[in-house]
Amino acid sequence: METKIFKATKDDLNILKEASELLNSGKLVAFPTETVYGLGANAYDSEACKSIFSAKGRPSDNPLIVHVSKPEDAENIAYTCPLYYELAKAFMPGPLTVILPKKDIIPSEVTAGLDTVAIRCPKNEVANKLIEVSGIPIAAPSANSSGKPSPTSAKHVYDDLNGKIPMILDGGDSEFGVESTVITIKDDVITILRPGSVTPKMLEGVSKKVQIASAVKEELKAGEKALSPGMKYKHYAPKASLYLIDDTYINFIEFVKEKQKTENCGVMCYDEEISSFENKNLLPVGEEKNIKKQTKKLFNLLRKADDIGVDTVYAHLPKDDGESLAIYNRMIRACAHRVIGGKNGED
Ligand code: AMP
Ligand code: MG
Numbered sequence: 349m350e351t352k353i354f355k356a357t358k359d360d361l362n363i364l365k366e367a368s369e370l371l372n373s374g375k376l377v378a379f380p381t382e383t384v385y386g387l388g389a390n391a392y393d394s395e396a397c398k399s400i401f402s403a404k405g406r407p408s409d410n411p412l413i414v415h416v417s418k419p420e421d422a423e424n425i426a427y428t429c430p431l432y433y434e435l436a437k438a439f440m441p442g443p444l445t446v447i448l449p450k451k452d453i454i455p456s457e458v459t460a461g462l463d464t465v466a467i468r469c470p471k472n473e474v475a476n477k478l479i480e481v482s483g484i485p486i487a488a489p490s491a492n493s494s495g496k497p498s499p500t501s502a503k504h505v506y507d508d509l510n511g512k513i514p515m516i517l518d519g520g521d522s523e524f525g526v527e528s529t530v531i532t533i534k535d536d537v538i539t540i541l542r543p544g545s546v547t548p549k550m551l552e553g554v555s556k557k558v559q560i561a562s563a564v565k566e567e568l569k570a571g572e573k574a575l576s577p578g579m580k581y582k583h584y585a586p587k588a589s590l591y592l593i594d595d596t597y598i599n600f601i602e603f604v605k606e607k608q609k610t611e612n613c614g615v616m617c618y619d620e621e622i623s624s625f626e627n628k629n630l631l632p633v634g635e636e637k638n639i640k641k642q643t644k645k646l647f648n649l650l651r652k653a654d655d656i657g658v659d660t661v662y663a664h665l666p667k668d669d670g671e672s673l674a675i676y677n678r679m680i681r682a683c684a685h686r687v688i689g690g691k692n693g694e695d
Contacts (some may be wrong), residue, residue, distance in 0.1 A: 349511055349512065349513070349514060350511075350514070351506065351509065351510045351511060351512070351513055351514065351515070351516060352514065352515050352516070353502055353506060353515075353516045353517075353518050354366075354367075354515065354516070354517055354518065355518045355519075356474050356517040356518065356519055357473070357474065357519070358473035358474055358476070358477040361481070363517070364474075364477055364478050364481045364517075365481060366515070367379070367478055367481075367482075367515055367517060368478065368481045368482040368483075370514055370515055371388060371389065371390050371396075371478075371482050371484065371486065372390060372482060372483075372484065374389075374390065374393050374395060374396040374399075375389075375396070375513075375514050375515075376388065376389050376396070376399060376400060376403060376513045376514070376515075377478075377513070377514070377515045377516075377517065378491040378499075378502075378505045378509065378513060378515070378516040378517065379474060379475050379478055379488070379491075379516075379517040379519070380472055380474050380475060380502070380517060380518070380519030380520065380522065381415075381470045381471075381472045381475045381488075381522065382442070382443055382470060382471045382472045382475075382522060382523040382524055383443045383470075383522060383523075383524050383525075383526060383527050383528050383544065383545070384490045384491075384492075384498040384499055384500055384522050384525070384526070384527055384647065385490065385491040385492075385498075385499040385500065385501070385502065385504065385505045385516075385522065386415070386470075386475070386486075386488030386489065386490065386491055387400055387403065387404065387488055387489060387490070387491035387505075387509070387513065388415070388478075388486040388487065388488040389486065389487050389488070390482075390484050390485075390486065390487075391412075391414045391415075391425070391454060391455075391458055391484065391485040391486060391487035392453060392454070392455070392484060392485070393455075394455035394456075394457045394458075397412065397455060397457045397458050397487050398457050400412065400487065400488075400489060401457075403509060403512045403513055404489065404491075404492070404493055404494045404509075405493055405494040405495075406489060406494040407494070408457070408460060409460045409461070410460060410489075411458065411459045411460040411462055411465075411466060412458050412459075412466070412487040412488065412489050413445050413466040413467070413468050413487070413488060413489065413528070413530075414454065414458065414465055414466060414467055414468070414485045414486070414487050414488075415467075415468050415469070415470055415475065415479055415485065415486045415487070415488055416467060416468075416469050416479060416485050417469065417476050417477075417479040417480040418469065419432075419433070419436035419440045419441075419469050421469075421485065422446075422448065422467045422469075424451070424453065424485065425450065425451050425453060425454050425465060425467070425485055426448035426449060426450055426451060426454075426465050426467055427448060427449040427450075427451065428448060429448075429533065431533050431536060431538075431554075431555065432446055432448060432533065434554050434555075435531075435533075435538075435551075435554055436469070438550075438553065438554050439546050439550070440469040440471075441469045441470055441471035441476060442469070442470075442471045442546065443468075443471070443524055443527075443528040443529060443544050443545045443546055444468065444528055444529050444531070444544070444546045445466050445467065445468040445528040445529065445530045445531070445542075446466070446467050446468075446531055446532075446533065447464045447465070447466050447467075447530065447531065447532040447533075447541070448464060448465060448467060448533075449463060449464055449465075450462075450463055450464055450465035451465075458487050464532075466530060468528055472519060472523070474517055474519040475519075478517070490527060491504075491505045491508070491509060491516075492504065492505070492508050492509075493508040493509070495585060496508060496584075496585070496651075497584050497585070497586065497646075497647040497648075497650040497651050497682070498526075498527055498584065498647050499647070500521055500522040500525050500644070500647050500648055501518075501520075501521050501522070501648070502516050502517075502518035502519075504647075504648075504651060507651075521644075522644070523644070524544070524545040524643060524644065525643050525644035525645065525646055525647060525648075526544055526545065526643050526646060526647070526674045526675070526678060527542065527544055528542075528544045528545075528546075529542065529543055529544030529545065529546040529547075529551075529674075530542040530544070530576060531551070532575065536555050536557055537555070537557040537558075537559065538551050538554075538555050538557065538558045538559070539558075539559050539560070539561055539575070540558065540559070540560045540561060540564060541561050541563070541564070541575050541576035542564065542576060542677065543560070543564055543673040543674040543676075543677050544674050545643065545671075545674065547670055547671055547673065548560060548669075548670075548673070549670065560673075561575050561576070563575065563576070564673070564677050565668055565676070565677070565680070567685050584647065584650060584678045584679075584681055584682040585650070585681075585682045585683075585684070586650045586651065586653040586654045586661065586682065587653075587654045588614060588653050588654065588658045588659055588660055588661045589659065589660045589661070589683075589686070590650075590653075590660075590661045590663065590679070590682050590683035590684075590686070591660065591661070591662050591663070591683060591686050591687075591688050592663055592664070592665040592666075592679060592680070592683050592686065592687045592688070593662055593663070593664060593665060593687075593688050593689055594665040594687050594688065594689040595688075595689035597618075597621065597664075599689070600617075600621075600662075600664060601621060601624045601625070603662070603688075603689075604617075604625065604662045605624075605625065605626070607660070607662060608625065608626050608628065611659065611660055612629075612657075612658050612659045612660070613629065613658055613659065613660040613661065613662060614629045614630075614631050614653045614656065614658035614660070614661040614662070615629060615630050615631060615661070615662055615663075616631045616632075616633050616649060616661060616662065616663035616664070617630060617631075617632055617633070617663075617664075618632070618633060618634070618635060618636040618664070619632050619633075619634055619635050619636075620635065620636055629656055629658050631649045631652055631653060631661070633645060633646070633649060633663070639670075639671040639672050639675070640671065642666075642675060643671070643674060643675055646675060646678060646679075647678075650682060663679065663683075665679075665687055665689075666679055
């Protein structure tokens with residue numbers, strides 16, 4: 349299959365109509381969102397949704413997020429509640445996904461057999477217009493091959509899915525660069541299943557009761573059931589072995605400089621540290637304090653590590669709170685919890 353890439357804005361109606369026709373005839377279309385690129389299918393069409401799993405190589409027990417163009421369109425597919433609308437008022441359209449009880453119209457392939465469905469209303473104008481023009485809710489996971497870092501550009505999608513899907517809409521680099529914050533709500537309690545650019549503190553502006561699921565920071569224990577099935581998979585990982593260093597900056601620099609002498613290693617360092625290292629395979633993440641920039645660059649850097657062909661990558665252990673929690677969650681899983689230093693000892 350030939351994979352066509354079209355540059356698109358919300359005003360390119362001919363291109364959006366072509367994409368909508370593909371979606372309405374059971375085909376897949378990759379499109380930009382403000383978080384990462386999505387791989388879309390008609391959420392009412394179980395066969396189309398099944399083909400998402402085969403194109404990505406995604407395990408069938410990992411449910412998809414369903415995208416709507418207006419928060420109230422959730423009524424067609426889920427049972428909403430007042431807190432959903434309070435959250436929608438604060439964060440939609442935007443990078444927040446809310447899990448709600450599903451209506452029968454959503455096929456079980458979309459929700460991996462769960463009786464809930466994940467709902468998101470994207471802010472990206474191409475994504476939002478595409479859903480509106482298509483007239484259907486669009487089921488869309490990230491448009492990467494399963495297990496690889498999520499795509500934040502049309503090129504990343506092409507690298508992973510060329511020949512497997514008919515169309516990619518290119519809307520430029522993703523604004524945020526990590527996937528949406530996924531939450532469940534029960535009465536007035538919000539539980540974060542996956543951290544994203546909508547932070548715990550921002551959610552506390554809507555409900556005082558915000559908790560973080562343990563799988564966000566920790567490995568699932570043997571036999572423990574994941575509240576969000578996606579959290580049980582190794583994810584976001586480059587081919588190189590990633591290690592996170594939990595130590596002072598001086599010790600980080602010393603440790604990595606030693607490694608550079610003997611290993612073909614990449615270094616995810618802060619911009620301020622660049623001059624401290626031998627100028628080889630450096631993957632600068634941004635200034636230390638600029639978490640937004642670090643978030644935006646994260647997946648591109650993990651992909652770059654593979655492009656430059658290093659065997660190992662060393663990075664700082666990110667902070668596990670606030671805006672940085674989303675980076676921590678992706679990095680700790682990309683490195684399969686391999687942390688060196690701090691309370692973990694040498695490895
Ligand atoms: P992705 O589409 O690749 O961004 O992944 C979607 C994430 O949302 C995965 O971690 C899923 O496990 C999670 N998810 C989707 N639907 C549900 C649901 N009904 N209940 C819990 N988590 C969900
Ligand atoms: Mg994904």
